[in-house]
Amino acid sequence: MSIDSYADGTDNNDGMTSVPATDPIRTKIRQAVIDVREQTPLAQSFTNFVTINLVANAQLAAGGTAAMSYLPDDVIATAEIAGSNYINVGTLLPFFKDALPEIAYKLHKNGKTWVLDPVAAGIGETRTAILKSFRTYPPTIVRGNASEIIALDAMWGLANAEPDNPTTRPAGVEAVDEVDSAVDAAKRIARHLAKHSPTGKGAVAVSGAIDLVTDGDRVFRLPGGSAMMTKITGAGCSLGGVTATYLAVAEPLVAALAASLLYDRASEIAETRSIGPGSFQVALLDALWNVTADQVAESEINETV
Numbered sequence: 001m002s003i004d005s006y007a008d009g010t011d012n013n014d015g016m017t018s019v020p021a022t023d024p025i026r027t028k029i030r031q032a033v034i035d036v037r038e039q040t041p042l043a044q045s046f047t048n049f050v051t052i053n054l055v056a057n058a059q060l061a062a063g064g065t066a067a068m069s070y071l072p073d074d075v076i077a078t079a080e081i082a083g084s085n086y087i088n089v090g091t092l093l094p095f096f097k098d099a100l101p102e103i104a105y106k107l108h109k110n111g112k113t114w115v116l117d118p119v120a121a122g123i124g125e126t127r128t129a130i131l132k133s134f135r136t137y138p139p140t141i142v143r144g145n146a147s148e149i150i151a152l153d154a155m156w157g158l159a160n161a162e163p164d165n166p167t168t169r170p171a172g173v174e175a176v177d178e179v180d181s182a183v184d185a186a187k188r189i190a191r192h193l194a195k196h197s198p199t200g201k202g203a204v205a206v207s208g209a210i211d212l213v214t215d216g217d218r219v220f221r222l223p224g225g226s227a228m229m230t231k232i233t234g235a236g237c238s239l240g241g242v243t244a245t246y247l248a249v250a251e252p253l254v255a256a257l258a259a260s261l262l263y264d265r266a267s268e269i270a271e272t273r274s275i276g277p278g279s280f281q282v283a284l285l286d287a288l289w290n291v292t293a294d295q296v297a298e299s300e301i302n303e304t305v
């Protein structure tokens with residue numbers, strides 16, 4: 001679909017409308033892509049050991065810079081020079097159980113913004129204890145797949161669900177739920193984040209075949225992307241890292257939209273230039289670097305009306 005199709009905010013007859021070309025959100029998305037490339041902001045990551053290299057390389061390819069830290073004093077000192085931060089709970093070590101709640105508390109106390117990827121939410125006592133602790137000192141953005149978002153919402157008791165009785169079955173690091181089934185959970189989490197955010201604003205990004213982004217009020221669906229993203233490890237983790245990169249220059253809703261759209265456009269290009277998962281990962285980094293701000297901002301974006 002071309003940008004002209006969005007000129008009047010076309011009603012799609014399915015409760016959604018195409019976000020018009022004139023919607024200020026598109027200008028902000030475009031500006032975020034440009035600002036990251038011009039300002040090279042540092043986003044610090046406390047992330048899993050499987051995909052740490054892809055996270056750093058994706059942040060660099062988007063135009064930012066990377067630093068990975070694990071000890072609370074190191075994280076808090078680095079947060080003073082970082083534009084934002086990223087915590088991903090994919091692989092856990094025993095000391096994380098004390099370190100991560102302490103880090104979340106200190107980031108909150110110091111007014112720092114951060115993105116959470118609640119990888120495998122719902123699995124294991126340690127992960128559950130860590131994720132539950134973030135309810136009091138929450139991130140600014142949560143980015144996860146549908147199952148993780150549903151599990152986190154239940155864990156935080158945001159729908160008066162039994163905190164220990166999540167309404168979805170965890171599936172390791174992969175989603176078993178469709179993005180649409182996570183809409184209510186995503187909106188509840190986004191409103192909770194906004195309540196505690198240093199800027200009064202929060203957002204949730206739910207990834208899948210069609211991504212969903214919300215600030216608790218507006219709900220956007222982003223079609224496109226590539227199914228090859230499910231054939232490399234770290235597509236979601238690195239999207240979380242790049243979301244933190246954008247959070248260094250933009251408000252949460254714009255950061256989540258810009259990162260998700262950048263990934264959709266870049267993965268489409270990477271699919272046409274690769275012959276399997278190995279070359280796809282390399283092509284994805286090249287495409288993150290080469291996608292233009294206009295390509296990102298002129299993407300198809302549908303909003304629930």
Ligand SMILES: Nc1ncnc2c1ncn2[C@@H]1O[C@H](COP(=O)(O)OP(=O)(O)O)[C@@H](O)[C@H]1O
Nearest residue numbers: 145207208209211224225226227229235236263
């Ligand atoms: N079937 C699909 N078609 C297109 N893009 C997809 C598909 N599945 C996932 N993606 C994309 O892959 C990236 C990671 O999402 P996802 O696989 O849901 O995360 P996770 O790896 O955390 O489960 C996102 O950019 C998302 O849009």
Ligand SMILES: Cc1ncsc1CCOP(=O)(O)O
Nearest residue numbers: 048050090173234235236237
């Ligand atoms: C395979 C694996 N195991 C623990 S973390 C991890 C990486 C998950 O990455 P992603 O959620 O981006 O696919």
Ligand SMILES: [Mg+2]
Nearest residue numbers: 119173236237
């Ligand atoms: Mg993931």
